[in-house]
Amino acid sequence: MTLSSTGSRAGARQTLVRQVIDQLNEQVTRGAWPLGSKIPTEPQLVASLGVGRNTVREAVRALVHAGVLECRQGSGTYVTSTDELSGAVARRLAPTEAPEVVRATRAAEAVEVRRAFEVEAARLAALRRTSADLAALDAALSAREAAWESGRLAVFVAADAELHTTIVAAAHNSMLAELYASFGTAMRATLTEAIGPELHPDRYVDHSALVEAIRAGDTERATREAGAFLETPLRA
Numbered sequence: 001m002t003l004s005s006t007g008s009r010a011g012a013r014q015t016l017v018r019q020v021i022d023q024l025n026e027q028v029t030r031g032a033w034p035l036g037s038k039i040p041t042e043p044q045l046v047a048s049l050g051v052g053r054n055t056v057r058e059a060v061r062a063l064v065h066a067g068v069l070e071c072r073q074g075s076g077t078y079v080t081s082t083d084e085l086s087g088a089v090a091r092r093l094a095p096t097e098a099p100e101v102v103r104a105t106r107a108a109e110a111v112e113v114r115r116a117f118e119v120e121a122a123r124l125a126a127l128r129r130t131s132a133d134l135a136a137l138d139a140a141l142s143a144r145e146a147a148w149e150s151g152r153l154a155v156f157v158a159a160d161a162e163l164h165t166t167i168v169a170a171a172h173n174s175m176l177a178e179l180y181a182s183f184g185t186a187m188r189a190t191l192t193e194a195i196g197p198e199l200h201p202d203r204y205v206d207h208s209a210l211v212e213a214i215r216a217g218d219t220e221r222a223t224r225e226a227g228a229f230l231e232t233p234l235r236a
Contacts, residue, residue: 020051020059028068028079038076039069115230117180118164122210122226124171126219133170137211140166144207151199153192161188163207167226170214205229 024039033039040048045056060077063069070080125133140163147159161184168180195203207229213221 016051016055017058017062020049020055021062023049024059024063025068028082033079035079035082038078041076111230113183115227117176117183118167118230119223119226121164121168121171121173121176121180122214122222123219124173124176125167125214126217126222128172129170129214129217133166134215136166137163137170137214141207141211148199148204153195153197153199156199157188157192157195160191167210167214 024045027033027039039045042053042056042060045060046053049056060069060071064071064077068079068081069077071077129137140159144156144159144163147156150156165180165184168177171177210222210225210229213225
C-alpha cells in the first residue's frame with residue numbers, strides 16, 4: 001500500500017467520522033435526544049447510521065470531548081449540552097480543581113464576555129425594538145420582579161435569564177442570539193453560584209431603567225444601563 005493510498009483512506013475515514021458527528025449533533029439540536037436524556041446504545045447507532053463501531057466510537061468520543069455528550073460508566077451516554085459551543089463554554093466554566101485564582105479569573109472573563117454580548121444587544125435593541133418586543137420586555141420584567149418576590153433562587157435565575165434573552169431577541173441579530181443562547185446556559189449556572197443559596201436584598205439590581213432606555217430608543221443610556229449590571233460577577 002502506498003503512502004498516498006494510506007492518506008486517502010485515512011482522509012475518507014475522517015470525513016465519515018465528521019459526517020456521523022454532524023448526524024448525532026442534528027439529533028441533539030432538533031430535540032430527538034433531549035437535554036439530559038440517554039442516547040441509543042452503540043449497536044443501535046451502528047445499525048441506524050450504517051457505519052462501523054469504530055466510526056461511532058470516534059464520533060461519540062469527539063462529542064464527549066466537546067461537552068455535548070457525557071459517558072457514565074455502567075449507565076450509558078447522555079446529552080449534556082445542545083450544541084458544541086455551549087458544551088465548550090460549560091466545560092470552561094465548570095467547577096474544577098484548579099487554584100482559586102484560576103477559577104476567579106475564568107469567572108471574571110465570563111462576565112467580560114457576557115458584558116460584550118449584552119451591552120451590544122441593548123444598543124441594538126434600542127435601535128430596532130418593535131411594539132411586540134416592548135410588550136415581551138414588559139412581561140419579562142414583571143416576571144423577574146415576581147420571581148424575586150417569591151424568594152426562590154432557581155425561579156429568579158430563570159426569570160432574569162429570560163429578560164436578558166428577550167433583550168437580545170429585540171436586537172434582531174440572529175447570530176448574536178445564537179451565540180448568546182450557547183453562552184447563556186453556562187451563565188445561569190455561574191449566576192446561581194454567585195448569588196448564593198438564598199436571595200438577599202443587597203444582591204438585587206433593578207432592570208426597569210434598562211427596559212425604559214430601550215423603549216425610549218436611547219442607545220447611550222441603554223448601553224450604560226446594561227454595562228452597569230456587569231461590573232462584578234455578583235451582578236445579575
